[in-house]
Amino acid sequence: MTKLFIPLDSFAVACGADQIAEEFARLNADRGLSLQILRNGSRGMAWLEPMIEVETPDGRIAYGPIEPGEADALVDAGILSGAGHPKRIGRVEEHPFFRAQTRHTFKRCGVIDPLSLDDYKAHGGLKGLERAIGIGAEAVVAEVTQSGLRGRGGAGFPTGIKWKTVAEAEGARKYIVANADEGDSGTFADRMIMEGDPFCLIEGMAIAGVATGATKGYVYLRSEYPVAIDVMREAIARAHAAGVLGASVLGSSHVFDIEVRVGAGAYVCGEETSLLDSLEGKRGQVRFKPPLPAIQGLFGMPTVINNVISLASTPEILAAGADGYKELGVGRSRGTIPIQLGGNVRHGGLFEAPFGMTLGDIVNDVAGGTASGRPVRAVQVGGPLGAYFPVSLFDTPFDYEAFAAKDGLIGHAGIVVFDDTVDMMAQARFAFEFCAIESCGKCTPCRVGAVRGYETVKKIIDGERPAENLALVEDLCNTMKFGSLCALGGFTPYPVMSAIRHFPEDFHGEPMRVAAE
Amino acid sequence: MVSQARYDEGEVAEIIAEHAGLEGPMLPILHGIQERYGHVPEAAVRQIAAALNLTRAEVYGVVTFYHDFHKEPRGRHVLKVCRAEACQAAGSDAMAGAIERALGVRFGETTEDGQVTLEAVYCLGLCAAAPSAMLDRRIVGRLNEAKIGTLIEEARL
Numbered sequence: 001m002t003k004l005f006i007p008l009d010s011f012a013v014a015c016g017a018d019q020i021a022e023e024f025a026r027l028n029a030d031r032g033l034s035l036q037i038l039r040n041g042s043r044g045m046a047w048l049e050p051m052i053e054v055e056t057p058d059g060r061i062a063y064g065p066i067e068p069g070e071a072d073a074l075v076d077a078g079i080l081s082g083a084g085h086p087k088r089i090g091r092v093e094e095h096p097f098f099r100a101q102t103r104h105t106f107k108r109c110g111v112i113d114p115l116s117l118d119d120y121k122a123h124g125g126l127k128g129l130e131r132a133i134g135i136g137a138e139a140v141v142a143e144v145t146q147s148g149l150r151g152r153g154g155a156g157f158p159t160g161i162k163w164k165t166v167a168e169a170e171g172a173r174k175y176i177v178a179n180a181d182e183g184d185s186g187t188f189a190d191r192m193i194m195e196g197d198p199f200c201l202i203e204g205m206a207i208a209g210v211a212t213g214a215t216k217g218y219v220y221l222r223s224e225y226p227v228a229i230d231v232m233r234e235a236i237a238r239a240h241a242a243g244v245l246g247a248s249v250l251g252s253s254h255v256f257d258i259e260v261r262v263g264a265g266a267y268v269c270g271e272e273t274s275l276l277d278s279l280e281g282k283r284g285q286v287r288f289k290p291p292l293p294a295i296q297g298l299f300g301m302p303t304v305i306n307n308v309i310s311l312a313s314t315p316e317i318l319a320a321g322a323d324g325y326k327e328l329g330v331g332r333s334r335g336t337i338p339i340q341l342g343g344n345v346r347h348g349g350l351f352e353a354p355f356g357m358t359l360g361d362i363v364n365d366v367a368g369g370t371a372s373g374r375p376v377r378a379v380q381v382g383g384p385l386g387a388y389f390p391v392s393l394f395d396t397p398f399d400y401e402a403f404a405a406k407d408g409l410i411g412h413a414g415i416v417v418f419d420d421t422v423d424m425m426a427q428a429r430f431a432f433e434f435c436a437i438e439s440c441g442k443c444t445p446c447r448v449g450a451v452r453g454y455e456t457v458k459k460i461i462d463g464e465r466p467a468e469n470l471a472l473v474e475d476l477c478n479t480m481k482f483g484s485l486c487a488l489g490g491f492t493p494y495p496v497m498s499a500i501r502h503f504p505e506d507f508h509g510e511p512m513r514v515a516a517e
Numbered sequence: 518m519v520s521q522a523r524y525d526e527g528e529v530a531e532i533i534a535e536h537a538g539l540e541g542p543m544l545p546i547l548h549g550i551q552e553r554y555g556h557v558p559e560a561a562v563r564q565i566a567a568a569l570n571l572t573r574a575e576v577y578g579v580v581t582f583y584h585d586f587h588k589e590p591r592g593r594h595v596l597k598v599c600r601a602e603a604c605q606a607a608g609s610d611a612m613a614g615a616i617e618r619a620l621g622v623r624f625g626e627t628t629e630d631g632q633v634t635l636e637a638v639y640c641l642g643l644c645a646a647a648p649s650a651m652l653d654r655r656i657v658g659r660l661n662e663a664k665i666g667t668l669i670e671e672a673r674l
Contacts, residue, residue, distance in 0.1 A: 011646050014658030046645035185601030188642040223548075223585055224641050226654045264544055265584030267639060281543025281569075283582040299540065342644025343606030349645050371607070380602055384639075416603045416644065430605070434639065440582075 001036050002080050003055035007110070009042035009195050010188075010227045011349075012050035016068040020050055023071035033080065041196015043092050043110035044350035051089065056082035062089040097347060097366065102328065104336040105313045106352045109196035115234055117242050120199040126244065128318030132207045133252045140211040141167055144314060147322035148334030152189075153179055153270075153307030154382065154411040154487075156333075156400045159314075162304060165294035166212040169302035174214035176205045177279065177298060177305040180221040180228070181263050181270040184383025186414030189338040190308035192350055194221070194228040197312070198235035199244075202258060204311035206249055207318055208304050209256040217258040218298070219308075220275050223265055233260050267384075267438035271486045272305045274440055285440045286486040307412070309338060330356035333399040341367045343380075343416035353398075360394030363417060374419035378427075378503065382411025384434050385491035387498035388418075388427065407498065409491070424503035428473075429457040431495035435488060446489025449480040453496065466508040470500065518653060519593055521555040528553070529561045533568045543569065543579055547586050556587040592627040592634035594672040596620075597651045600637040603644035612648050612660050613637075619669050633672045 006012070006021045021037060028035040042049060043062075051064030061082040063074065077085050092098050092110075103109075112119040120126070132140045145160025166174060178201060182190040194201060205217040219236075221229055236258050239245045249256050261279055263269050269278045273287035276298050297303025313335065317325050325335045333355035339362060341348045346368035363369070363379055370376055378388045387408035389396065396406050403410045418427075435450035453476050460466045460473070477493035484490040500507055522528075532549040536542040543565070550561050557580050566573045580586045598613050617623055620635055627634040643649035646658030652668055 010641075010643060010656055011658065014641075014643050014646055014649060014656040049646065182642060183640055185640045186603045186644045187640075188644055191642040224638060224651070226651075226656065259539075261541075261544065262548060264548070264586060265638075266582065278544065279541050281541040281579065283578050285582075340644065342603040343647060344608075345645065348647075384602060414603075414644065416606055418606045422606070427602070427605075430602070434601075438639070 001034050003036050003038060004080070005038050005040045005053040005055075005060070007042050007050060008039035008114070008227065008231070009049070009110075010191060010225070011042050011046045013227055015050055015065065017050040019068040020052070020066055020071060023068065027071055027075055031075070033075070035080070038113050040112065041110045041114050042192055042350075043098065044106065044192065044352075045092075045095065045097055045347070046349035047347050048089060053092065054080055054082055058082060059091045059093070062092050063087045064089060097349070097351070100366065101352050102336050102354055103352050104316055104325070104328075105200070105309060106193065106197070106338060106350065107316070108200065109193060112197065114196050114198055114231055115238060117199060117238055117244070120197075124319060125199055125315070126203060126250070128315030129203045129206050129210070129244075129250060131318050132210045133250060133254065137167055137211050137213065140207060140318065143318060143322045144211070147317045147325040148329070148332070149310065149313055149317060149325070150333070150400065151307055152309035152313070152337070152412065154409065159306060159310050162294055162306070163208060163211045165292070166214070166302045166304045169295050171302040173216065173301055174212055175298045175301055175303040176208045176212070176214045176217040177275070177303055178205055178217065178219045178308050178311055179270065179272060179275055179305055180219050180225075180308045181275060182225075182308070182412065183222060183267040183270045184385075184412050184414055186342045186380065186383055186416035187340050187412045188342070189340055189350060189413065191225050191228050193308060193312050194225070195231050198232050199239060200312045200315055201232075201308055202235060202239050202244065203315040204313070205258055206245065206254075206256050207314050208306070208311060210249070210254055212302070212304055214304065215255045215257070217256065218279060219258060219260045220263060220269070220279055221260055222263040229260060229262060236260065266440075268440045268486075268488055271488065274486070275305065276303065283440070285442045288485070328354035330354075330397060330399050331401055333401070337398065337410070337413050339366075339398065340414045341417070342414065344370045344372055344419050345417040346371050355399050356397050358394060359389060359396045359398060359415075360391075362398065362415065363394065367415075367417065370417055370419045372419050374421065376417055377420040377422055378418045378424065380416045380418070380495065381414070382409040383414055384431065385409075385487060385494055386411050386414075387494040388424065388502060389498070390502040393502075407494070407501075409494065424499040424506040425457065425461055428496045428499040429454060429461065431492055431499075432457060435492040439488060443483070443485040443489060445480045445483035446485070446492075449476055449484075449489060450492060452476060453480075453492075460507060463508065470507060473500070519555045519591070519595055520553055521590060521593065522553050524554060524558045524560055526560065526564070529564050533565060537568065543576075547580065551586050554590070556590045559588070593632055594653055595634045595636060596668065596672050597636045597638035597641075598624075599639070599641050599643070599647070599649045601640045603640070604648040607647035609648035609660070612665060615662065616665055616669070619665065
């Protein structure tokens with residue numbers, strides 16, 4: 001029996017992996033190849049997807065990118081015994097892109113069968129939850145706090161402190177909510193872990209349950225992720241059947257259940273309070289804070305709401321101890337961060353590394369520059385609300401504080417690369433347009449400011465009193481930044497102002513009036 | 518293919534009943550109805566309001582808030598093309614223009630024969646395989662002119 005891995009990850013599926021799997025299945029039957037076809041997650045080298053792997057005595061040998069219609073020729077060429085082929089990549093672990101990483105949260109992603117609990121356990125799964133149950137709630141909170149883990153959704157709030165607040169809050173019941181509404185362009189880490197290692201998120205949520213006394217978890221998963229929805233639902237059902245979830249978590253006195261809830265195409269529901277309102281069945285409008293969700297969250301009950309990657313990082317922290325995690329990183333940014341490389345990029349995909357690499361090293365060395373072969377001109381870091389960085393800021397280390405000091409943010413760690421054909425004024429206009437489309441409408445600076453900003457940038461594009469209108473845009477950005485209720489209106493000024501500040505030549509060459517902040 | 522079944526009061530009642538036991542059943546109910554009828558009929562809004570003890574205005578407010586729910590029926594296929602930054606960087610604007618021309622509609626519109634609705638979507642999480650699109654529930658990455666041709670052919674079937 002030869003094991004053949006064909007990813008079920010969206011990158012691979014969007015490029016024909018399901019057809020490829022069917023072709024191999026047919027060949028298997030027709031030729032009696034005695035193949036065992038397994039659908040794994042992605043190893044994160046998206047430019048090589050669909051990347052198939054054959055298990056051989058020399059390890060798992062990868063080939064890619066495979067296209068539908070190639071299966072016959074590949075089998076004829078002897079790839080099932082690891083033979084040479086123009087698309088042979090060799091052992092993934094030896095690939096420079098993979099070897100340079102520190103796989104912590106994503107250590108199983110792409111390696112195991114995502115829906116096999118046995119496979120999960122064989123690769124270290126459930127050790128964190130077992131230890132959490134053994135050491136008890138307070139020690140779990142202390143361990144997560146000690147690790148230095150901060151919210152990977154973008155805000156960077158210490159996860160342990162959030163858990164402690166919920167643990168100490170009084171409530172008839174408590175909830176753990178995984179924010180899987182990964183709407184930022186340029187990000188796909190949540191999707192990849194849910195498709196490639198869903199039990200890791202389940203385990204992380206159960207650990208949070210043990211730590212806080214919560215008994216019910218929700219995964220709020222965006223509807224744009226059909227593959228992740230299917231995999232996550234199936235994994236939860238299997239975890240339930242195996243007693244990982246349910247009335248007695250791993251045979252303990254802890255009760256914990258998880259349900260997937262599908263979003264409905266609203267970007268703003270990635271904002272935590274808006275997500276909670278959406279889960280409750282309302283319009284996804286942002287809530288005033290306080291009260292914090294940790295005190296009065298879902299249905300008014302104490303609620304941990306964490307990003308998928310924050311939760312999925314905790315099993316390994318619990319299993320291996322906080323110190324190993326804390327040793328990685330720089331400054332107050334501890335541990336690893338799954339950097340996502342997208343857009344016009346040669347080597348796009350997911351690269352997990354300790355904080356602290358410079359932006360230039362990431363874009364030039366890891367990602368290999370642009371796919372078009374033209375010079376990099378701008379990179380947007382942190383999604384549609386993140387700043388555009390010019391090449392002159394490529395010495396910025398990947399770290400929450402270092403990016404904030406340069407008027408940027410790392411957000412959910414997505415990096416979108418643009419070549420020198422990009423029109424930064426059009427990007428500034430798009431930032432406002434996106435905010436106008438997705439604004440929840442609750443606060444005026446965001447609801448009105450975005451529309452007004454879009455109109456005003458359009459005037460600049462049309463050459464209508466550019467200097468005057470540019471000043472107006474800056475003023476508007478100032479109002480939105482300090483007057484908006486949440487990050488949608490509050491951070492839209494980042495892409496706009498960074499475009500104006502770093503690429504003034506695109507704004508009709510008008511001299512810059514740098515806001516005195 | 519988007520299901521465009523004719524509204525049926527009893528069936529809507531079943532969809533509501535199926536989810537009524539959940540905490541916060543509104544979105545699961547609306548997804549169920551949208552999936553079955555291709556939109557959320559006005560009559561269903563009344564039924565949901567009655568079943569969940571809400572005003573029609575409250576239900577209507579939820580339906581109109583989310584991009585996934587629609588008050589009117591749309592095309593038999595929905596083609597969503599990503600218009601967000603990562604796809605823009607990979608040339609999606611040109612692809613989007615080609616799709617509009619090939620279908621003869623603009624974003625947000627449905628072809629005259631009711632076959633295809635063209636929609637913008639902001640990120641399918643395929644940013645390292647950009648540009649990307651989704652036809653009904655099927656995702657497509659690394660869009661190029663050949664793939665667009667195949668997609669449109671498929672959508673017109």
